[in-house]
Amino acid sequence: MSVQYVKGVGPKRAKKLNRINIETVNDLIYYFPRTYEDRRTIKKIIDCQEGEKATLKVLVCGDSAVNRPRKGLTITKVPVRDDTGFAYLVWFNQEYFAKRLKKGQTIKVNGKVKKNFKGLEIYNPEITTADKFDNRFDRVLPIYPLTEKLTNNEMIKLISNVLKEYIDLVEDVLPEDIIKNFNLWSIKDALLNIHFPTDRESYTKAKERLAFEELLILQLGLLMIKNKYNIEKSGIKFKKVQEINEFLSKLPFELTNAQKRVLKEISKDMESDKTMNRLVQGDVGSGKTIIAILAIFKAVKSGYQAVMMAPTEILARQHYESINEMLSEYDIKCELLVGSITNSKKKEILRKIRNGEIDVIVGTHAVIQNNVEFNRLGLAITDEQHRFGVRQRAALSLKGENPDVLVMTATPIPRTLALILYGDLDISIIDELPPGRKKVETYAINNNMKLRAYNFVKKQVKEGRQGYIVCPLVEESDSMNIQSATELYEKLSKEYFADLKLGLLHGKMKAKEKDEVMNKFKNGDIDILVSTTVIEVGVNVPNANIMVIENAERFGLAQLHQLRGRVGRGNYQSYCILINESKNKVARERMRIMERTNNGFIISEKDLELRGPGEFFGTRQHGLPDLKIANIFADMRILKMAQKVANKILERDPHLQDNKYKKLRNKITNMFDSKIEDISFN
Numbered sequence: 001m002s003v004q005y006v007k008g009v010g011p012k013r014a015k016k017l018n019r020i021n022i023e024t025v026n027d028l029i030y031y032f033p034r035t036y037e038d039r040r041t042i043k044k045i046i047d048c049q050e051g052e053k054a055t056l057k058v059l060v061c062g063d064s065a066v067n068r069p070r071k072g073l074t075i076t077k078v079p080v081r082d083d084t085g086f087a088y089l090v091w092f093n094q095e096y097f098a099k100r101l102k103k104g105q106t107i108k109v110n111g112k113v114k115k116n117f118k119g120l121e122i123y124n125p126e127i128t129t130a131d132k133f134d135n136r137f138d139r140v141l142p143i144y145p146l147t148e149k150l151t152n153n154e155m156i157k158l159i160s161n162v163l164k165e166y167i168d169l170v171e172d173v174l175p176e177d178i179i180k181n182f183n184l185w186s187i188k189d190a191l192l193n194i195h196f197p198t199d200r201e202s203y204t205k206a207k208e209r210l211a212f213e214e215l216l217i218l219q220l221g222l223l224m225i226k227n228k229y230n231i232e233k234s235g236i237k238f239k240k241v242q243e244i245n246e247f248l249s250k251l252p253f254e255l256t257n258a259q260k261r262v263l264k265e266i267s268k269d270m271e272s273d274k275t276m277n278r279l280v281q282g283d284v285g286s287g288k289t290i291i292a293i294l295a296i297f298k299a300v301k302s303g304y305q306a307v308m309m310a311p312t313e314i315l316a317r318q319h320y321e322s323i324n325e326m327l328s329e330y331d332i333k334c335e336l337l338v339g340s341i342t343n344s345k346k347k348e349i350l351r352k353i354r355n356g357e358i359d360v361i362v363g364t365h366a367v368i369q370n371n372v373e374f375n376r377l378g379l380a381i382t383d384e385q386h387r388f389g390v391r392q393r394a395a396l397s398l399k400g401e402n403p404d405v406l407v408m409t410a411t412p413i414p415r416t417l418a419l420i421l422y423g424d425l426d427i428s429i430i431d432e433l434p435p436g437r438k439k440v441e442t443y444a445i446n447n448n449m450k451l452r453a454y455n456f457v458k459k460q461v462k463e464g465r466q467g468y469i470v471c472p473l474v475e476e477s478d479s480m481n482i483q484s485a486t487e488l489y490e491k492l493s494k495e496y497f498a499d500l501k502l503g504l505l506h507g508k509m510k511a512k513e514k515d516e517v518m519n520k521f522k523n524g525d526i527d528i529l530v531s532t533t534v535i536e537v538g539v540n541v542p543n544a545n546i547m548v549i550e551n552a553e554r555f556g557l558a559q560l561h562q563l564r565g566r567v568g569r570g571n572y573q574s575y576c577i578l579i580n581e582s583k584n585k586v587a588r589e590r591m592r593i594m595e596r597t598n599n600g601f602i603i604s605e606k607d608l609e610l611r612g613p614g615e616f617f618g619t620r621q622h623g624l625p626d627l628k629i630a631n632i633f634a635d636m637r638i639l640k641m642a643q644k645v646a647n648k649i650l651e652r653d654p655h656l657q658d659n660k661y662k663k664l665r666n667k668i669t670n671m672f673d674s675k676i677e678d679i680s681f682n
């Protein structure tokens with residue numbers, strides 16, 4: 001039912017709610033607070049800390065003073081005190097508050113504490129006269145994510161209306177035995193308390209129940225996909241290929257121990273009659289590509305075709321080049337299939353894939369289009385770098401008669417977490433870098449030192465190296481990102497680096513232009529590449545040894561690590577300079593982590609520790625469905641519990657056929673966007 005019909009909403013508010021993706025009554029019920037403010041405890045003035053939000057009970061002890069320091073700014077101050085000290089209530093452009101207050105009145109206030117040389121001030125406080133009950137005070141107040149012209153108080157009203165009217169209609173999807181065994185709250189209690197908890201405990205119980213439900217649905221879905229692959233169809237049995245040894249002996253390097261181990265795991269999977277569904281996780285530069293090439297080699301020499309899908313055209317082309325270079329002398333035919341090739345060429349390639357003249361096809365999503373038909377697809381590799389997802393993976397493997405699937409990713413996450421997150425895949429980890437790699441020296445600096453950083457870049461270029469300058473991330477929109485990249489490029493070409501050759505790379509450029517720029521950079525015709533994060537994934541130019549990242553504080557640690565991985569790929573000492581404009585403590589700590597370590601697994605662990613609420617290093621990056629309330633990192637305990645339960649349920653009822661799972665089944669289909677044919681319910 002449309003949210004418009006909830007008491008207090010109406011067509012106008014409904015529009016505002018639509019903007020935050022609330023369309024139905026159900027959406028509103030499931031619109032959870034972003035945080036809570038505990039307004040039950042009254043603080044004393046003497047105990048107030050700088051920056052915190054505090055609730056105080058104070059006596060108005062003087063008259064208000066209004067100041068107009070400049071046009072458009074009115075500052076209103078009211079002196080107050082309690083038995084421990086003195087403070088000012090301060091409002092900006094809200095004169096009317098002061099008018100309501102009289103000397104000698106006792107009030108409750110809630111606002112942000114500011115301590116400075118003038119003493120203690122409370123900024124823009126909400127107020128209530130102490131004798132009157134006010135539902136914004138004396139309780140745990142939910143704080144909702146809002147949109148323009150929709151206040152938190154309005155939101156609270158709407159939510160309490162919707163709960164009053166509709167809570168009894170919400171169905172519990174969890175079967176009774178699970179609720180009982182795990183001592184969980186009913187869905188009704190959970191929803192009431194997640195919005196309006198009376199204390200910490202009721203919040204915790206509500207959150208636990210909702211997170212458990214969400215994670216159980218996630219785990220069931222993932223495990224069902226995995227089981228579908230593993231149990232129901234038998235896969236291809238690839239041969240032991242002797243030529244691989246010859247291939248390996250001709251490589252200019254020896255595989256690292258980690259690469260050898262992972263290769264063994266893959267070979268074992270490929271030689272068995274079960275379908276391989278394996279994730280290879282490796283830190284940046286750990287040498288995943290060669291592992292993919294070896295798997296392709298094995299597949300083709302066993303008489304099958306292989307396909308590799310990359311997230312961007314640049315990367316597809318790069319993979320194509322390395323694969324072709326290494327495999328062509330073994331009589332293996334490779335082709336590149338990307339959006340930008342001409343129609344006639346495309347037709348020819350499609351024909352050759354169909355009749356089996358091409359052994360290996362490398363491309364972007366172009367390879368999952370309907371018109372691509374393989375002759376005998378045996379191996380599907382996706383280089384995900386967190387851009388693809390469960391669905392694309394499934395689409396690719398549907399192209400063959402149950403081909404083996406290999407997923408490569410360079411987003412290292414702790415193993416325990418990976419096991420759960422990638423519930424549908426087995427996992428191999430390359431946790432060792434090739435010998436001789438030098439640690440990328442990383443420095444976080446502030447804006448004042450930017451010129452020195454640029455000079456350092458210049459010095460490296462004069463010595464024959466190349467560099468990247470990564471533009472700040474503008475979250476609002478893609479077009480703003482491009483604008484900022486273009487502006488920076490123009491500024492730098494005219495000013496600091498007028499004597500050097502600069503290139504610009506961003507996501508909205510035509511594939512052909514991007515290619516030209518990348519090729520020029522690879523060939524050394526561009527000294528410095530100014531770029532958005534399009535270079536984040538996989539680009540390999542070993543002569544580039546320096547990277548400057550502007551506004552580094554806006555990037556996630558995992559992303560900074562990925563970006564930094566573009567340097568330090570050759571024999572030169574490499575550098576990464578992070579320009580951090582934030583004075584925020586967490587931002588500084590994050591920069592320090594980047595300075596201290598080059599190990600992606602450690603970085604991801606630290607990232608988890610530091611991540612505050614609101615910061616999003618969540619499921620979307622991993623191609624998994626969005627979660628509303630559970631946080632796979634913070635709620636590890638619940639996640640493990642959900643995984644255990646999911647396993648138990650599926651052991652007894654692999655397709656969830658029992659009627660008591662009916663509602664759960666619907667939820668699973670919804671979460672996985674209903675499209676996955678791979679979840680089999682019968």
Ligand SMILES: Nc1ncnc2c1ncn2[C@@H]1O[C@H](COP(=O)(O)OP(=O)(O)OP(=O)(O)O)[C@@H](O)[C@H]1O
Pocket residue numbers: 253254255256259282283284285286287288289290410434435537538539540565569
């Ligand atoms: N065992 C090895 N010894 C020496 N060099 C190696 C070894 N394995 C791979 N390399 C080289 O290391 C470089 C990086 O490898 P590759 O491009 O496969 O990294 P990657 O794991 O895909 O990293 P990223 O995720 O950053 O793209 C390549 O130039 C590759 O030839």
